[in-house]
Amino acid sequence: MNEAWWKEATVYQIYPRSFNDSNEDGIGDIPGIIKKLDYLDRLGVDIVWLNPVYDSPNVDNGYDIRNYRTIMDELGTMEDWEELVARLHERDIRLIMDLAVNHTSDEHEYFCESRSNDRHHDRYIWRSPDDDGPPNNWESFFGGSAWEYDERKEAYYLHLFDIKQPDLNWQNPDVRDDVYEMIEWWLDKGVDGFRLDVINLLSKPDDLPDGDPDSLLPGSEHYVNGPRIHEYLQEMNEEVLEGKDIVTVGEIFGVNINEARKFTSQDSDGLDMVFQYEHMLFDSGYERWEKREWELADLKRVFSKWQTKLRDDEWNSLYLGNHDQPRIVSRFGDDGVYRVESAKMLATFLLTLSGTPFIYQGDEIGMTNAPFDTLADFRDVATIKPIQDAIRAGRISGYEEVKEGASFRSRDNARTPMQWANEEQAGFTEGEPWIDVNPNHTEVNVERAIRQRDSVFYHYRELIELRNDHPTFVYGDYELLLDDHEEIYAFLRTLEEERFLVVLNFFEREPAFDLPTRIEYEGRELLISNYPADVCQSVEQRDLHPYEASVYRLPTAN
């Protein structure tokens, strides 16, 4: 058992634009975060992951970086950032920053030069036109060709994301050296680690071959874990990460567990953990607005694999949502009648598994998806552009046609302002928010959650405490029970003499719960539940309550 502080930690993800506005301009900012540190302390988290706060023209809310060493004006100053780190550290909370180095903004100094005067030409991926068309058929994550033609330069540049996010050319050692230097610079300023944005997309093959036109994302087969990816990450590790007391988590898109191992294994790339993507894909379809039904069997299959198949020197991250995904109660729970119960059930799931849990802001009060009645309600380029393109191409008649799926899947669901109180604009801002607050803030808000002893908030807090008190939840073995049950997800966590049983009902129905007879549960103790204790005492042969989540300590581990 290789112990580490970041394995035992609980992470809280802050999307700064939507967290708390301190100066009435409608945009969350760093001073706004500083005002809420008591709240984070109260929740009991150990690490904050901050989405990008660097200077940026904001086509992709900060993932289009213009200058890696300054803070975006709207979010505050470098002094504010320094104060944030100091205040967090005073409370023993560490800070990890977002490292987005697959691409920069097209307003980054080097891209401007590569465009206008050829200096730094090789830092980006420029290609001459091929028979008057783009160099290949690769498509952007945000829809349309991944190539943009520059009239003046008479060449195309590659952008896997927005037109204003040109991909860096990682083949160029100058690009890599700059990134390593920048990492050092932030480490010297006191950051405790990084979340590495789309880190497995850095390496593109030399000849840029066409992708399979029928695939979900033509071209991705060539740059997802491209030819030199592990070489680059090993180099980054050796140059700047290795041996430092920091934590790194790589976002790896479209990677199976065997591949993923190379990223986290200490004798390979040496990242501390990865965000795997499998459980984010099984309810999505070909189009951005497609919503497919998911089955509990899918969730069990994916989670059980990641719970059991990592080696001793490999580690897992745990997340159910983030700033790119629908709200977790709306997706995996119930955002209607059983909002509170299902939010607590998902919290129990997240915080009793092996790996480092990441809580996305607002999930700790059970925030839900938002309405988005018209296309104009959205702000996210990844939602708006594909719909506009489809309307323009005549593939759909208008937003109405795709509203149900698009409003469900939009990344903006996670980006509506944090709901602090039953006040104008949810207490997020005194001005006009950059994106509408969810109308249900009258009911779902922090103030109320803090007041009510049985709120989702306190459930998260208790689960975090439970995890801190029992290393079994962090390091113990995982064993799935009732494998084929369609509604109940139950598992054991065992470490030496300690054993816990976690029972989760993922639906509203009230299935009968029969434990396998080989499990010793005489003398069990209920540790936490989302229903009153007296109704959850018995585990053998009773019906579970809607969205029930109960955790028991079992007598021995044999």
Ligand code: TEU
């Ligand atoms: O996300 C990568 C990514 O693939 C997602 O945007 C994906 O398209 C989405 O999850 C599908 O629902 C990272 C960041 O998390 C995201 O916010 C950025 O937009 C993107 O990279 C580009 O930097």
Ligand code: CA
């Ligand atoms: Ca502000």
